[in-house]
Amino acid sequence: MSNKQLPQEFYTMMEELQTLDFVLVELTLYLDTHPDDYNAITQFNEFSHARRILKNQFEEKFGPLQQFGNSYSDYPWNWNDPPWPWQI
Amino acid sequence: MKNFTLRKTYHPYISPFDPCPPVREKTYYTPAQLYLGYQPQNLEQFSPKEALKAGTLWKVFYDPYYGPNEKRRGPYE
Amino acid sequence: MWIYEKKLQYPVRVSECNPRLAKYLIEQYGGADGELAAALRYLNQRYTIPDKVIGLLTDIGTEEFAHLEMIATMIYKLTKDATPEMLKAAGIEDHYVNHDNALFYQNASGVPFTASYIQAKGDPITDLYEDIAAEEKARATYQWIIDMSDDPDLNDGLRFLREREIVHSQRFREAVEMLKEERDRKKIF
Numbered sequence: 001m002s003n004k005q006l007p008q009e010f011y012t013m014m015e016e017l018q019t020l021d022f023v024l025v026e027l028t029l030y031l032d033t034h035p036d037d038y039n040a041i042t043q044f045n046e047f048s049h050a051r052r053i054l055k056n057q058f059e060e061k062f063g064p065l066q067q068f069g070n071s072y073s074d075y076p077w078n079w080n081d082p083p084w085p086w087q088i
Numbered sequence: 089m090k091n092f093t094l095r096k097t098y099h100p101y102i103s104p105f106d107p108c109p110p111v112r113e114k115t116y117y118t119p120a121q122l123y124l125g126y127q128p129q130n131l132e133q134f135s136p137k138e139a140l141k142a143g144t145l146w147k148v149f150y151d152p153y154y155g156p157n158e159k160r161r162g163p164y165e
Numbered sequence: 166m167w168i169y170e171k172k173l174q175y176p177v178r179v180s181e182c183n184p185r186l187a188k189y190l191i192e193q194y195g196g197a198d199g200e201l202a203a204a205l206r207y208l209n210q211r212y213t214i215p216d217k218v219i220g221l222l223t224d225i226g227t228e229e230f231a232h233l234e235m236i237a238t239m240i241y242k243l244t245k246d247a248t249p250e251m252l253k254a255a256g257i258e259d260h261y262v263n264h265d266n267a268l269f270y271q272n273a274s275g276v277p278f279t280a281s282y283i284q285a286k287g288d289p290i291t292d293l294y295e296d297i298a299a300e301e302k303a304r305a306t307y308q309w310i311i312d313m314s315d316d317p318d319l320n321d322g323l324r325f326l327r328e329r330e331i332v333h334s335q336r337f338r339e340a341v342e343m344l345k346e347e348r349d350r351k352k353i354f
């Protein structure tokens with residue numbers, strides 16, 4: 001890894017994304033066994049919308065979160081840029 | 089709120105010939121999934137931030153485990 | 166297919182360079198009740214289980230890979246740049262001479278991972294009871310690792326993982342109820 005240091009904003013935004021995504025993981029498992037819970041599905045769709053917006057904001061600043069075309073790429077190809085999740 | 093406890097204790101037989109200093113009371117763990125049955129709808133939730141820290145979205149499952157050398161921390165206790 | 170996301174499920178931190186704790190943690194990396202075994206067990210059972218619980222097995226199996234990455238991150242951080250002297254002091258020089266700092270799928274006693282950790286009986290109830298037991302065993306393993314650890318940041322991440330086993334166990338118990346349900350009869354809450 002290079003000497004490039006991550007700004008505090010990276011950690012803040014990453015934790016916001018982890019927060020939204022955790023609610024979505026919990027609701028996903030819940031809905032797998034409660035497919036008829038209307039309130040939970042409404043909450044799921046709200047969080048799904050919010051995470052989409054945050055993902056775009058995060059990627060504009062810090063590069064792609066996913067690849068195989070699920071994220072856009074800068075020029076040059078920036079998917080390989082460190083740090084990887086276990087390095088941060 | 090919860091109508092069950094997350095810890096149970098028992099008192100094992102202690103022999104005068106046990107060389108290690110006896111632990112008179114032993115604890116074991118009985119988490120919420122043993123009692124809840126099919127999770128009812130609209131159970132009370134943590135805020136998203138608290139949920140991540142707690143490891144669960146629903147308060148009923150929250151059961152933090154601390155080691156013998158740890159001070160119990162955690163804001164949701 | 167699976168899509169990788171460049172993000173941990175939970176912000177993992179450790180307080181200090183401590184290879185001894187890494188030795189304990191490897192139990193949940195390549196041990197019988199570890200995260201690799203969990204992920205492979207659930208994803209493998211999907212092919213012989215009623216359709217209505219395949220989604221749950223897929224999603225929990227996928228989350229287990231996120232937990233595997235958290236464990237790997239903990240081990241990586243606890244051992245990164247540790248000197249041979251530190252590894253020797255921690256009693257993992259036998260790992261070091263074989264693997265250097267590389268992670269290896271093995272348990273805390275150095276036994277390599279084996280497929281025999283993963284039961285697949287093809288009987289849906291049997292397999293789900295296996296999964297419930299696996300979650301309780303993983304929960305207990307996290308308890309015993311937390312008991313051995315004096316690293317508050319590491320224990321914070323381990324508590325998160327233990328809590329996830331509680332929720333997974335709950336969902337597998339609900340999956341059993343779904344399969345017990347009589348055809349065409351509504352669930353009673």
Ligand SMILES: [Fe+2]
Pocket residue numbers: 203229300303329330333
């Ligand atoms: Fe699990």
